[in-house]
Amino acid sequence: MHELEWDGEHQAIFNWLQQPDQYQSGLICARAGTGKTTTLVAAYKQLRSQGHTPLVLTFSNSGRDTFIKRCRSHYPELPPPQAYTFDGYALRAFSQHSGRSRLKPRRLRPDTLANLIDMAMHEAIDVINASLLEDEVRIARDSQTLSVLLQFIDDAKVSLSFNTRPFALWGDLDEEEDEYDVDDTLMRLGISRQRYRLFKRFENARERLEFLAPGDAAFDLLREPEIIAKDLKQLGIQWVLVDEFHDTKPVHEQILRHIHAAGIRMLAVGDDAQDIYEWRGLAPFSAFKAWKTQSAPFGLSRSFRFGRPLDQMATRLIKPLGSKIEVRSKANHYTRPKLKKVSNDCDTSALLEDWQATGRNLNECAILVREADRSKPVEDALFAAGMAYRMEGSRPYFLRHAALLCQALAYLANSCKEIDSSDVDAFLALIQSPVWEISEEQINNFQKELISRDHENKPLYRLDWLPDAYAILKGLIPADIAHLAFVRIKDSKTPLAIRLDELVDQLNLKPLVALSAPTARTAKARLQLFKALLTDFAAMGPDALQKDWQKRRLRYQHFNKNRVVVSSVQQAKGREWAHVILPQLGAWQLKDGPDSANERRHFYVAITRAREYLSILGNDTSIAQSPWLAEIGIK
């Protein structure tokens, strides 16, 4: 671990920790790579030496882990910090003070999420339909039209933008049981009744949307905020350190306000250009604005991570966002981004081979994709070149939900007569199709009957029960399930691609894939992945597809330690690598448009992960369509 250097900017922070002024909280707003997390770790060390045991709060699990790791590597003599995500902290507080854990039993299968989101969406669609005038077209509850559904998701999210201190307002309303009072309060607050009802419905449904494992406990903590002061007092906390302050959403900000009200001091660090989370469609929320006037302001203006000219390019990129803070390089090396024109901009193998030829390790490199669901062509190229890789924050594409559904289809398309455990998996994946509206409880029961666990928690499949499951299903759903009940696709005259298309429609699988995505953009990427998998399927046939994925699975599991990382931009936050490769320039929208600010933030996070080298791969078209590159000086 290299030596840390401290200059006047750091010293001002350390002095304030020793002798805080009139401000109860301090706020460090600084750019990527300027040592925000490192400085917070040093602040932790200093507060410990002053006799405090600060509580550390972060937004993401990886943020928490990074903080603990840095603490261990820079100050091994210190005991591990009490570091939690906001949700983790809420769960802790619940279990300590309300005599119950908020953790509900969770189903093992992640694809259940799709069903839950689907139910929530149905509820919200009902609310919208109920509010439409009589002659307006209703949104179909079982909408086959994906574009309508996606539009709806976008609209619903727009109306759920919590920019205007929502919890204070909605909190008032929560107390108003009486209908008349609610109307009165709505009028007073200037909130439309329609929007309020949508919010209420969505909020109820939200309880079941477990976007943030293990659930959005932070939200629930606000219903019993008195627990916060009680808990901090019991822990003897006088200081709270907050990393990733830019990711602070209104619900977390409210928790910080309760901490503040309990008289606790706070030091927060963040970069307002890195707010890229679109969880639940929340609009970007600037916690910085909310806290600026009441906090001692600090800055860190030098990047320790990357050198010239990347520092200048990063500054130019985010300038239009309106923030004045510049990134100045402190690093002793150059970091010069290179734009490479290639015919296949998903293939990173040549770059990686060059890297290895210089004697360096593959695990010093990362390939960042715009969205996790766009990784397939990149993974395919790595696989074809025999390059070892590791996915960060998501599974390789052949283990994802869309691939599981394809496997279910492969099962149906297979002529094999023997029933095996994949039949059970296929059955469970298929019964979650939204068109059948099978309740979560029923799916749960099917799962319990079909898969039990032995003493080592290994799954035991009850194949003999499968025919019974089909029989029960027949009574539950009005749809014709002849194509499911062991009548696998036998008609071999129709081309496989057409049979697959028919099955996908019959089982209404596209919404199932799309609705499991938290944003409309991710939903589109996920659908594209599903489509690409189906194309491979049609070209290879079910047997070859299964064999190919099996081969990939084995190779992936046996890859050694020297592996390049493949990650989405979102998962790469807070991380850094010697060489960062951005393939698929076409997946970005590096030009002015309606989503410019969001895209600038994402691209900024992506390019600032590089320490020494940054390579961007594009082709003629994608380069021509990315004017920002030339504007900020990347050639």
Ligand SMILES: Nc1ncnc2c1ncn2[C@@H]1O[C@H](COP(=O)(O)OP(=O)(O)OP(=O)(O)O)[C@@H](O)[C@H]1O
């Ligand atoms: N005071 C320091 N002296 C020497 N190196 C430092 C110092 N502060 C940070 N670094 C190094 O600079 C790099 C970036 O630091 P860090 O991750 O803390 O920055 P950050 O501002 O939190 O970045 P990001 O916003 O991208 O998460 C790391 O390699 C870290 O070790």
